[in-house]
Amino acid sequence: MxxxxxxIEGYVRAWxxxxxxxISALFTEDAVYYTEPYSAPWHGREEIVARWLGRQDKPGEATFEWHPVCVADEVSVVQGVTTYADKTYSNLWVIRxxxxxxxxxxxxxxxxxxxx
Known part of the structure; x- marks a missing residue:
């Protein structure tokens, strides 16, 4: 498992x-990254890195707190809260x-x- x-610690470090x-260390060469469940995904590590950097946050601009919802053999679901100075988001991540x-x-x- x-x-x-x-x-997630690596993701926050990359963030x-x-x-x-x-960023690259987090993903397989052929990974798929959905920024929203029904949006067109980013395909492959190169595109993930490029698109991430195209919409990056400034270091320390946000905090992220999370807890696991479900952890199985090769998939985890986590719930989190991302807090910026002027806005807050609830997050649900499915990570395969x-x-x-x-x-x-x-x-x-x-x-x-x-x-x-």
């Missing part, structure tokens, strides 16, 4: 570094792993909290 914690090597702990398919659902 692949535990999600090391991968804050925007280092192409940090290969045995070495890299992601082969990532799908995120996100919902912005109402402004008060």
């Amino acid at each position: 692949v535990e999600p914690q090391p991968w 804050n570094s925007n280092d192409p090597d940090d 792993f290969v045995p070495d702990g890299r992601c082969r398919e990532f799908t995120e659902w996100w919902m912005r909290h109402d402004a008060k």
Whole structure:
């Protein structure tokens, strides 16, 4: 069973570094990344890195707290909260792993909290 914690720690590290090597290390060569469940995915590690960097956050701009919902042999579902200075999002991630702990398919659902 692949535990999600090391991968998520790597994801947060990549999120804050925007280092192409940090991002690349998370995904298989042929990984698929859905930024929304029914959107066209990003295909392959090269496109994932390029598209990630095209919409990157500044280091330290957001915090991410999470907990597992379900952890199975090669898939984990995690629930999280992403907080920026001016907005907050609830997240649900489905992460499909290969045995070495890299992601082969990532799908995120996100919902912005109402402004008060």
